[in-house]
Amino acid sequence: MRLFSPFIIILILLAACSADKKATKAFRYGKYQSAIDLYKKQLSDKAKAPRANYFIAESYRLSNRIKEAEAYYEKAGGRGINKDSIKFYYVQALKANGKYNEARAQLEDLSKNAEEEKVRDRAKAELDGLSYLENLKTKASYYKVKNLELINTPSSEYSPAFLNNELFFTSSRGNGKIYQGNGTPFTDIYKVASRGANVDLATLAPMPEGINSENINDGCITFSPDGKTMVFAKGNSGKKKGGEDVDLYISRFRNGAWQAPVPLNINDPEAWDSSPSFSPDGRTLYFASNRKGRGRDKTGYGGTDIYSAQMDSRGRFSRVKNLGPEINTPGNELFPYVAEDMKLYFASDGHPGFGGLDLFVVMRQKGRTVIENLGEPMNSSGDDFGIFLFKADRGFFTSNREGGKGDDDIYTFVNEDPDLKVVNYYLQGITYTKDSVDNNQILPNTKVSLVDANGDVLQDFVTGNDGKFLFRIYDNEDYNLIGQTDGYLVKRQTYSMRGKGVDPTTLKELVTNITYDTIMILDRIELNKIFVLENIYYNYDKADIRPDAAKELDKLVQLLVDNPEIKIELSSHTDSVDTEAYNLDLSQRRAQSAVNYLVKKGIESQRLVAKGYGESKPIARNTNPDGTDNPVGRQKNRRTEFKILAIGVVPKKVEESEDEEFDEDKYFRGSGN
Numbered sequence: 198m199r200l201f202s203p204f205i206i207i208l209i210l211l212a213a214c215s216a217d218k219k220a221t222k223a224f225r226y227g228k229y230q231s232a233i234d235l236y237k238k239q240l241s242d243k244a245k246a247p248r249a250n251y252f253i254a255e256s257y258r259l260s261n262r263i264k265e266a267e268a269y270y271e272k273a274g275g276r277g278i279n280k281d282s283i284k285f286y287y288v289q290a291l292k293a294n295g296k297y298n299e300a301r302a303q304l305e306d307l308s309k310n311a312e313e314e315k316v317r318d319r320a321k322a323e324l325d326g327l328s329y330l331e332n333l334k335t336k337a338s339y340y341k342v343k344n345l346e347l348i349n350t351p352s353s354e355y356s357p358a359f360l361n362n363e364l365f366f367t368s369s370r371g372n373g374k375i376y377q378g379n380g381t382p383f384t385d386i387y388k389v390a391s392r393g394a395n396v397d398l399a400t401l402a403p404m405p406e407g408i409n410s411e412n413i414n415d416g417c418i419t420f421s422p423d424g425k426t427m428v429f430a431k432g433n434s435g436k437k438k439g440g441e442d443v444d445l446y447i448s449r450f451r452n453g454a455w456q457a458p459v460p461l462n463i464n465d466p467e468a469w470d471s472s473p474s475f476s477p478d479g480r481t482l483y484f485a486s487n488r489k490g491r492g493r494d495k496t497g498y499g500g501t502d503i504y505s506a507q508m509d510s511r512g513r514f515s516r517v518k519n520l521g522p523e524i525n526t527p528g529n530e531l532f533p534y535v536a537e538d539m540k541l542y543f544a545s546d547g548h549p550g551f552g553g554l555d556l557f558v559v560m561r562q563k564g565r566t567v568i569e570n571l572g573e574p575m576n577s578s579g580d581d582f583g584i585f586l587f588k589a590d591r592g593f594f595t596s597n598r599e600g601g602k603g604d605d606d607i608y609t610f611v612n613e614d615p616d617l618k619v620v621n622y623y624l625q626g627i628t629y630t631k632d633s634v635d636n637n638q639i640l641p642n643t644k645v646s647l648v649d650a651n652g653d654v655l656q657d658f659v660t661g662n663d664g665k666f667l668f669r670i671y672d673n674e675d676y677n678l679i680g681q682t683d684g685y686l687v688k689r690q691t692y693s694m695r696g697k698g699v700d701p702t703t704l705k706e707l708v709t710n711i712t713y714d715t716i717m718i719l720d721r722i723e724l725n726k727i728f729v730l731e732n733i734y735y736n737y738d739k740a741d742i743r744p745d746a747a748k749e750l751d752k753l754v755q756l757l758v759d760n761p762e763i764k765i766e767l768s769s770h771t772d773s774v775d776t777e778a779y780n781l782d783l784s785q786r787r788a789q790s791a792v793n794y795l796v797k798k799g800i801e802s803q804r805l806v807a808k809g810y811g812e813s814k815p816i817a818r819n820t821n822p823d824g825t826d827n828p829v830g831r832q833k834n835r836r837t838e839f840k841i842l843a844i845g846v847v848p849k850k851v852e853e854s855e856d857e858e859f860d861e862d863k864y865f866r867g868s869g870n
Contacts, residue, residue, distance in 0.1 A: 229256035230380030248275030260379035292552035295578040326549025339614035351603035357593035364391040367416030385409040394609040421479040430471040485531035499527035539669040544582030552578035618701035626715040639664040648677040672698030685719040687759035733837035740786035764843040772831035785809030
């Protein structure tokens with residue numbers, strides 16, 4: 198019997214240890230194709246095979262090839278590896294390969310027997326999703342799809358964008374060096390002349406050097422509506438300290454050329470930031486990111502989430518905001534796109550889908566956010582993503598479904614729904630202030646926010662020198678408009694679309710745009726400036742707050758909440774009926790009653806001063822020149838006002854009493870007329 202020497206055994210063990218380290222290092226640094234190749238060499242070792250299968254499966258999943266992961270998840274295991282996690286991703290691989298019955302069986306077991314509650318909950322949600330798909334398949338689909346064969350190759354083509362009769366897309370064609378993250382060549386951005394979906398292949402060309410970079414993945418491009426600003430993703434050099442190295446870059450078109458791109462300030466250096474898309478007005482940038490939670494507006498809900506960022510008049514981005522749990526899930530949401538009708542489209546593997554990434558659309562219906570799967574044939578068991586509409590009923594998207602020319606392919610689609618009618622409602626307005634002679638004067642650089650009935654901010658707009666703002670609004674919804682700029686009181690006013698919409702069936706055009714007009718007048722913050730509160734009435738000889746007066750005082754409560762830096766005097770005035778002393782006492786009681794109401798509504802008492810002026814400051818005649826009664830004048834004199842006493846007040850926190858609640862009935866007295 199031949200025996201190995203101790204020296205040979207040590208060499209074998211060292212070689213095995215070195216191979217393990219190489220595989221682990223490749224996986225850790227996102228070189229997934231290298232990891233796959235290294236771990237496959239361990240499959241013949243029965244002791245290492247279960248763990249090797251797991252890392253091969255994970256490498257395929259993390260490099261967007263989950264179809265190929267199925268066989269490896271089925272055999273995966275090993276010490277320290279979560280079995281429930283293996284089974285959950287095995288389900289995703291089964292769905293990606295169209296094996297829905299097998300996926301259902303795995304989910305039923307997982308929903309009952311998974312150790313962690315959150316895994317059981319996700320499994321139950323996936324089961325509900327399979328039932329949703331069965332119902333979805335029964336609905337009529339008017340979509341027709343077609344492979345855009347002229348530009349697709351055995352390489353990857355994805356993320357189409359259309360501008361000024363040119364189709365832009367990302368492709369791995371023409372690059373020899375392999376990116377170790379997924380085993381395919383690095384990607385560049387290309388463009389080709391196109392009349393809709395009719396491309397002129399003779400014009401196909403890569404974007405210029407500086408936009409594309411050698412041995413760097415460049416892709417996922419978007420343009421501002423005027424075509425002068427471009428944002429795209431760049432990264433994955435293979436030399437990263439980790440796998441998350443994709444950032445967003447911006448370039449501007451000046452003097453006939455694209456300027457050198459620079460990173461956007463909204464990038465997270467530790468995260469993957471990609472798939473950007475401008476809103477139709479060019480003021481909002483949507484993108485996907487796997488950044489960690491850092492405060493309320495950046496809290497992630499899963500893998501990759503969709504975020505928005507606002508662009509100001511100088512082209513700078515700020516106010517990054519997560520779109521929230523209605524859209525983002527524990528899975529991955531990415532490739533956002535907002536069409537001309539302001540519907541948000543995106544790709545997700547977290548919402549109920551056919552497998553891999555599916556295409557979804559977000560709509561507003563009766564004040565609610567409704568998310569719908571676009572169904573087949575737009576979606577398949579593969580990855581379907583990167584949608585772009587060049588008309589209201591047609592556009593492009595990306596898919597790696599069966600029957601394509603290679604990896605990811607670009608497809609065209611048309612929506613042949615005979616009842617398709619797009620009605621876009623817009624609210625346009627101008628921000629003003631009053632000049633010295635009480636005329637309207639345009640107020641520029643004002644932030645105007647559109648807020649829905651639930652208090653959620655739907656859109657922000659910063660006015661330019663013309664003071665104009667524009668919002669997309671929806672039928673049968675109620676809104677608040679909030680205007681604010683330095684040196685002026687925050688203004689809040691309502692706008693309702695109830696009863697203003699049109700019946701789409703009466704329209705002949707595919708797209709109809711309807712615009713409504715409004716104005717917003719902001720008041721300058723000035724010491725001793727007086728504002729009259731409308732409709733603050735009291736019953737005769739009473740100081741109790743009537744229900745109709747309470748509604749008006751609630752508006753003052755909101756104004757004080759919106760403008761926490763001001764202190765006011767709340768004053769009450771009477772007409773000249775009864776004695777001067779009596780009227781002075783009555784007005785003081787009324788002013789104090791109003792102040793008490795505001796305090797009970799949460800306004801700090803140190804911000805309020807009650808003052809009764811009686812009949813001493815009339816704004817109209819109480820009697821006519823002939824001495825007869827002037828009821829109109831007396832009505833004007835019976836008024837409530839507030840005056841700004843101080844600016845820059847720092848409110849003191851008032852502890853709420855636990856044993857005393859505000860009894861509104863105590864303040865609602867009288868018949869009200």
